[in-house]
Amino acid sequence: xxxxxxxxxxxxxxxxxxxxxxxxxxxxxxxxxxxxxxxxxxxxxxxxxxxxxxxxxxxxxxxxxxxxxxxxxxxxxxxxxxxxxxxxxxxxxxxxxxxxxxxxxxxxxxxxxxxxxxxxxxxxxxxxxxxxxxxxxxxxxxxxxxxxxxxxxxxxxxxxxxxxxxxxxxxxxxxxxxxxxxxxxxxxxxxxxxxxxxxxxxxxxxxxxxxxxxxxxxxxxxxxxxxxxxxxxxxxxxxxxxxxxxxxxxxxxxxxxxxxxxxxxxxxxxxxxxxxxxxxxxxxxxxxxxxxxxxxxxxxxxxxxxxxxxxxxxxxxxxxxxxxxxxxx
Amino acid sequence: xxxxxxxxxxxxxxxxxxxxxxxxxxxxxxxxxxxxxxxxxxxxxxxxxxxxxxxxxxxxxxxxxxxxxxxxxxxxxxxxxxxxxxxxxxxxxxxxxxxxxxxxxxxxxxxxxxxxxxxxxxxxxxxxxxxxxxxxxxxxxxxxxxxxxxxxxxxxxxxxxxxxxxxxxxxxxxxxxxxxxxxxxxxxxxxxxxxxxxxxxxxxxxxxxxxxxxxxxxxxxxxxxxxxxxxxxxxxxxxxxxxxxxxxxxxxxxxxxxxxxxxx
Numbered sequence: 001x002x003x004x005x006x007x008x009x010x011x012x013x014x015x016x017x018x019x020x021x022x023x024x025x026x027x028x029x030x031x032x033x034x035x036x037x038x039x040x041x042x043x044x045x046x047x048x049x050x051x052x053x054x055x056x057x058x059x060x061x062x063x064x065x066x067x068x069x070x071x072x073x074x075x076x077x078x079x080x081x082x083x084x085x086x087x088x089x090x091x092x093x094x095x096x097x098x099x100x101x102x103x104x105x106x107x108x109x110x111x112x113x114x115x116x117x118x119x120x121x122x123x124x125x126x127x128x129x130x131x132x133x134x135x136x137x138x139x140x141x142x143x144x145x146x147x148x149x150x151x152x153x154x155x156x157x158x159x160x161x162x163x164x165x166x167x168x169x170x171x172x173x174x175x176x177x178x179x180x181x182x183x184x185x186x187x188x189x190x191x192x193x194x195x196x197x198x199x200x201x202x203x204x205x206x207x208x209x210x211x212x213x214x215x216x217x218x219x220x221x222x223x224x225x226x227x228x229x230x231x232x233x234x235x236x237x238x239x240x241x242x243x244x245x246x247x248x249x250x251x252x253x254x255x256x257x258x259x260x261x262x263x264x265x266x267x268x269x270x271x272x273x274x275x276x277x278x279x280x281x282x283x284x285x286x287x288x289x290x291x292x293x294x295x296x297x298x299x300x301x302x303x304x305x306x307x308x309x310x311x312x313x314x315x316x317x318x319x320x321x322x323x324x325x326x327x328x329x
Numbered sequence: 330x331x332x333x334x335x336x337x338x339x340x341x342x343x344x345x346x347x348x349x350x351x352x353x354x355x356x357x358x359x360x361x362x363x364x365x366x367x368x369x370x371x372x373x374x375x376x377x378x379x380x381x382x383x384x385x386x387x388x389x390x391x392x393x394x395x396x397x398x399x400x401x402x403x404x405x406x407x408x409x410x411x412x413x414x415x416x417x418x419x420x421x422x423x424x425x426x427x428x429x430x431x432x433x434x435x436x437x438x439x440x441x442x443x444x445x446x447x448x449x450x451x452x453x454x455x456x457x458x459x460x461x462x463x464x465x466x467x468x469x470x471x472x473x474x475x476x477x478x479x480x481x482x483x484x485x486x487x488x489x490x491x492x493x494x495x496x497x498x499x500x501x502x503x504x505x506x507x508x509x510x511x512x513x514x515x516x517x518x519x520x521x522x523x524x525x526x527x528x529x530x531x532x533x534x535x536x537x538x539x540x541x542x543x544x545x546x547x548x549x550x551x552x553x554x555x556x557x558x559x560x561x562x563x564x565x566x567x568x569x570x571x572x573x574x575x576x577x578x579x580x581x582x583x584x585x586x587x588x589x590x591x592x593x
Contacts, residue, residue: 050498050502051502052498052501052502071501072498072501072502073501073502073504073505073506075502077502078502079498079499079502081495081498081499083492083495085492085495085496085498085499086499087496087499087500087514087518088491088518089514089517089518089520098500098503098505098513099503099504102503102504102505102509103504143499146499146503147502147503150503150504
């Protein structure tokens with residue numbers, strides 16, 4: 001029996017379904033990510049689990065009991081918002097203590113637990129500050145401490161990193177994951193950023209237009225997309241229709257084909273003659289656009305040394321690893 | 330270059346000081362007149378005295394009018410806080426679409442001239458089951474409608490600056506009931522907007538004359554009506570009244586600003 005199981009969940013706004021027949025199961029202590037483009041229903045699903053948005057029908061079982069009839073106060077779920085949602089009139093310490101105050105925890109125990117939570121997010125010395133005196137990353141860590149201090153059964157993270165700049169985002173990502181592992185806390189994380197999803201999650205639910213398209217670990221999702229949407233959303237797949245694919249491989253291909261750009265090798269000697277159309281430097285990777293048999297392909301090559309760089313217009317040859325070809329519906 | 334900048338600086342300063350002078354001159358004249366023993370055929374008053382202020386502040390009719398003005402204003406403001414705060418909360422939290430309608434509704438007290446609406450009010454509340462013309466109650470009700478736009482706008486701006494929905498959601502997930510979340514989290518963050526709104530409405534209502542005179546008149550004399558009724562008495566006395574009124578509003582504004590600034 002899964003720790004969290006969402007069964008046949010339906011939700012619509014004014015007649016338009018946001019999602020229908022959502023089924024998903026999450027094990028105790030698992031870190032799962034709901035990944036999808038904006039408007040795919042992932043945030044709404046999260047809000048339904050939190051109880052902030054009512055559902056039309058279906059069940060959400062948490063540790064064996066249906067929490068749909070419960071108010072958000074009684075669900076024992078913690079949540080972190082993209083906007084931090086810290087209370088501006090309270091200090092960091094008062095913010096973190098708020099949940100314990102509502103639970104009527106005794107002041108001395110409250111203080112100890114607040115200290116502990118602030119130490120966990122490395123903000124012990126910031127207890128007396130007000131939210132407007134903190135940076136975005138610090139605010140989000142306070143918000144995390146505030147939702148952890150009540151020892152929730154389930155932690156929900158609604159795009160917590162989206163408002164932060166890149167460097168802080170990477171750091172906080174690792175910190176969140178480390179804390180989650182340390183506490184063994186079952187966590188659902190919502191994001192539209194595939195890199196965040198791939199690096200942080202035990203398991204990813206890829207969502208599109210109100211349904212779960214694919215679920216699996218990062219590896220499966222990256223290497224084996226089930227359909228066109230999954231292949232288009234994750235990675236930078238070359239997507240070829242059946243005709244183009246047949247022309248490229250010189251053999252009949254029945255369906256669309258997805259080829260990962262890093263599974264194609266560029267060299268001076270290889271199977272197929274090609275011409276470099278353009279290239280762009282992404283840092284550790286150089287992304288070439290090459291023309292092979294009148295098919296344009298994206299090829300990623302590790303940036304080993306400047307001497308390996310192929311100039312635009314240069315004749316090269318490419319080899320495609322046959323095991324990396326994915327037929328997608 | 331420097332001399333030029335200096336010259337420009339002089340010019341700008343001169344304009345500002347001149348403006349201040351023009352604005353303050355009548356007030357200074359009134360102040361001087363209220364302190365003068367007599368001031369008629371000479372350039373400057375013949376002597377200075379506090380007797381007009383003493384006379385004013387020991388006049389029971391003035392004290393009564395002052396108290397009644399205060400009572401009506403405070404009554405109207407208490408009523409508007411009690412009604413408008415929950416209204417704003419409901420509009421912004423549950424029915425955000427109603428905000429557009431509210432924005433039109435709150436303009437009505439300004440769109441209808443006071444003389445016109447007071448005639449309407451006299452008709453409506455002059456007789457029948459809700460006869461209250463001539464009592465302070467009608468003034469409190471009427472002042473409530475005047476305070477409405479000030480309160481609504483100032484607090485709406487404040488509400489939009491805080492992220493109401495996320496704050497409420499966060500508080501509820503931490504175990505607070507809707508009431509607790511509203512009182513402990515939302516209300517303290519509306520303090521600034523509320524203070525500005527109250528101050529603005531108070532200074533406006535405290536000096537209101539048209540409604541007070543037409544709806545209630547001498548039966549429940551407010552400060553401005555009293556001033557109007559005193560227009561034929563000594564000018565020195567009236568000047569003392571105006572200066573007292575001005576000083577009161579000034580001190581009040583200053584105190585409110587100080588109170589609002591405590592936390593950084």
